[in-house]
Amino acid sequence: MPAIAEQLPTQSYVELENAYGAHNYHPLDVVIERAEGVWVYDVEGKRYLDCLASYSAVNQGHCHPRILQTLVEQAHKVTLTSRAFRNDQLPLLYKELHDLTGYDMALPMNSGAEAVETAVKTARKWGYTVKGVPECHSEIIVCANNFHGRTITIISFSTDEQYRRGFGPFTPGFKIIPYGDSRALIGAITSNTCAFLVEPIQGEAGIIIPPDGFLREAADICRRNRVLLIADEIQSGLGRTGKLFAYMHEGIHPDVLIIGKALAGGFYPVSAVLASKEILGVYQPGDHGSTFGGNPLGCAVARTALRVLIEEKMVERSAELGAYFLDRLRTLRSSDLREVHGRGLWIGIEMNSPARPYCEALKQEGILCKETHDRVIRIAPPLVITREEIDWAFDRIKKVIEK
Ligand SMILES: *Cc1c(COP(=O)(O)O)cnc(C)c1O
Numbered sequence: 001m002p003a004i005a006e007q008l009p010t011q012s013y014v015e016l017e018n019a020y021g022a023h024n025y026h027p028l029d030v031v032i033e034r035a036e037g038v039w040v041y042d043v044e045g046k047r048y049l050d051c052l053a054s055y056s057a058v059n060q061g062h063c064h065p066r067i068l069q070t071l072v073e074q075a076h077k078v079t080l081t082s083r084a085f086r087n088d089q090l091p092l093l094y095k096e097l098h099d100l101t102g103y104d105m106a107l108p109m110n111s112g113a114e115a116v117e118t119a120v121k122t123a124r125k126w127g128y129t130v131k132g133v134p135e136c137h138s139e140i141i142v143c144a145n146n147f148h149g150r151t152i153t154i155i156s157f158s159t160d161e162q163y164r165r166g167f168g169p170f171t172p173g174f175k176i177i178p179y180g181d182s183r184a185l186i187g188a189i190t191s192n193t194c195a196f197l198v199e200p201i202q203g204e205a206g207i208i209i210p211p212d213g214f215l216r217e218a219a220d221i222c223r224r225n226r227v228l229l230i231a232d233e234i235q236s237g238l239g240r241t242g243k244l245f246a247y248m249h250e251g252i253h254p255d256v257l258i259i260g261k262a263l264a265g266g267f268y269p270v271s272a273v274l275a276s277k278e279i280l281g282v283y284q285p286g287d288h289g290s291t292f293g294g295n296p297l298g299c300a301v302a303r304t305a306l307r308v309l310i311e312e313k314m315v316e317r318s319a320e321l322g323a324y325f326l327d328r329l330r331t332l333r334s335s336d337l338r339e340v341h342g343r344g345l346w347i348g349i350e351m352n353s354p355a356r357p358y359c360e361a362l363k364q365e366g367i368l369c370k371e372t373h374d375r376v377i378r379i380a381p382p383l384v385i386t387r388e389e390i391d392w393a394f395d396r397i398k399k400v401i402e403k
Pocket residue numbers: 055110111112113114116147148149150199203204232233234235236260261
């Protein structure tokens with residue numbers, strides 16, 4: 001087999017990928033070779049504005065120089081100790097997460113799905129050891145059209161048939177209610193309910209914002225019934241919606257917070273479950289773990305990624321420029337356009353027909369977007385985007401939508 005040294009044309013990479021990789025994605029045929037800030041460059045030298053930001057994992061912008069420097073420096077020191085020993089980065093990440101969020105404690109994992117699994121395990125163990133639910137009778141309430149990841153347990157409570165088909169048998173112990181329906185939440189709670197797991201804004205479902213007051217009501221219902229409110233902010237958190245966390249739009253404080261994606265600025269998979277001492281205190285040595293979770297490389301990168309997000313005022317940028325972008329996008333006119341909705345730099349353009357052809361057309365114009373749930377074009381650029389770049393993007397989006 002010939003060595004792959006020089007850049008091949010796009011089609012060669014597509015063919016290699018199709019031949020030797022599982023087809024569990026349907027990517028746009030753009031082969032990215034490098035990236036910087038909001039811009040990505042393909043193997044043919046073409047430049048695109050990234051309006052997906054790797055599902056909000058690169059809120060800080062691609063290859064942010066400060067995070068890159070930390071990655072390199074820490075890689076020269078020590079990358080992995082396992083939790084059998086301690087390292088000098090994890091305690092500092094714990095403290096900084098506490099100072100930033102107000103949560104007592106954190107439990108570090110790697111991918112988002114692992115953190116969701118960890119939150120589910122935490123809620124169950126809290127139910128059995130603190131609330132007094134009979135062992136193996138835990139119930140956790142979730143919402144229709146949720147997205148929390150792809151493990152067997154998580155797809156067990158998905159309402160997307162494609163995510164489940166062919167993968168049973170499923171994990172029991174979950175109840176599904178309509179999103180944004182607090183009466184349904186009340187109706188679903190029993191004495192065995194440990195938790196309500198919810199996305200404050202549903203991302204993969206198409207940037208769905210629940211009715212005003214829903215999260216406040218849900219928090220209240222959970223408190224009165226001794227049910228943990230678990231917010232999955234893996235995608236909505238860390239500035240994406242114009243607040244540090246989306247739950248802050250309603251002035252609540254969920255019992256359990258799940259974060260991931262932008263926690264390490266796209267350099268490394270780092271996720272975490274944050275909660276009070278009472279809740280994370282259910283863990284005893286040996287109850288749960290991860291070889292890579294809390295490793296010094298990931299922790300060092302996450303520490304800098306958080307510092308960059310705050311010090312470079314990216315949350316404020318998201319609020320201000322998101323409102324500006326949303327206002328402009330709301331001026332679009334097309335019979336195929338159903339609605340534009342969003343919060344911060346997280347905007348869904350909902351069409352009446354499949355969004356994929358629009359994403360293909362936007363790619364031709366130099367903008368990378370990915371359709372979500374068939375008819376929504378998601379606009380979620382890195383939070384470092386400038387007003388001028390938004391204007392540049394808007395002109396091209398207008399051309400494609402109004403064509
Ligand atoms: C992306 C995402 C996950 C899963 O994260 P992975 O790192 O892909 O496992 C879970 N919940 C939400 C809300 C997400 O957007």
